[in-house]
Amino acid sequence: MKYSALALVRGALTRQANWPAVWRSPEPKRRYDAIVIGGGGHGLATAYYLAKNHGLTQVAVLERGWLGGGNTGRNTTIVRSNYLYPESARLYDFSLRLYEGLTRELNFNLMLSQRGLIDLAHSRHDLDSMARWVNAMHMNGVDAQLLTREEVAARAPLLDMSPEARFPIRGGFLQPRAGTARHDAVAWGYARAADALGVDIIQNCEVRGFSRGPSGRISGVETSRGPIASERIGIAVAGHSSVLAALAGFRLPVTSYALQAMVTEPVKPALDVVLLSPGTGAYVSQSDKGEMVLGAALDLFPSYAQRGSFALTQGILAATLAILPAFSRLKLLRQWAGIVDVVHDSSPIIGATPVPGLYINCGWGTGGFKGIPVGGWTLAHVMANGRSHELAEPFQLERFLTGRLIDEAAAAGIAH
């Protein structure tokens, strides 16, 4: 059924009793043309684009837990494309452009809010490096503008601009097209659209092993719900990428860390722009519900625990209050962590693995949410065609052996 204003009226008149299920919960078939492991944003987007762009409809998404329950439901919902290098700018801006059309395409309100993101400069050196950053973005055709101290103050009046400020704000830069999107809706929208194209979304189905044919090509997966055959399999499991890779017999240049975030109680609109202060580690936006969403930093030791340490909670809160002292009266509502797949150059890996027929989309680290559309688009492309999409060519696993890294660690703006 197509969602529309008319459908809402019809729902109101029928006591909301006739809404159909948004997607089916089918039993797994014994064979598929393609299997995607991981029912988060990247996996669901991959399945959707396999069906829509490549006409593959015998596709299954296998999810160990529930749909969108991993990092897709644990991020701070920021979308942006303020990267430094041309390869990254192309990739992330393609993603942002897909986001811009996605609500209409999926017929599901992603609540994309391009409210802009301001990176704060706290020193003369910050101003210099931001000027370079903005120039690089302009060269790559991405929107960006430098802001003076007064312009920053006008956009975010709650910032501490007083002379006694512990971290004085000297200026900053804005990406106007950056903003937020409703994270759950991204998973649900892709799931609903993929399901409508015939994709089987199978939750509570854990992959426990891989099988390979006589030629060495992948031939299927062993799951908690029995074996399922396919000669084209894609992995999109973020922090658990190394676990799946080990099952398939290879290693990745990935370390898993807990990335922490939290929200305050909801309050009236007080902040209509996303603020990022690389110097202090504060990363703040206000959700449409009114909560202040605070992120996000890593506990810098390997972890598969979706908790995050108290030491870091304290650090994030201290950083936030240092630039936004008025928030000190807000109560903290929830705190959580997601397990992210960090690689040394802070750029994703999208493409072939050492196992023929097995492909992977990982390495997004702390920034996977914004990459969901392009991650799905390019993983679907390589799964369907056996060769990489041109946007994903620089982002191959091989780069860690050739040394051609795309080092975005600095440009991503937060410590990785």
Next chain:
Amino acid sequence: MMQLECPWCGVRDESEFACAGTTHIVRPPLTASDREWGEYLFFRDNPKGLHRERWRHVFGCGQWFNVARDTVTHEVRAVYALSAPPPGL
């Protein structure tokens, strides 16, 4: 907060320490191929479960040591000297 037992200073809060990742990695010889060198620099087991890693008591005595820790529960299974062989666990 997670606590670690520094072999010199005793049990302290995690915030006094810094983790430097997987320990017991052996540097390949200078004759290593690009592939071996890339594997050495970047590729890791990244296990879900027991992980042997090196830590430094940065805001304390400054000494290095090895820790065998569970990456799911964060339980510390063993603390041992940097040059000691891994304990059987």
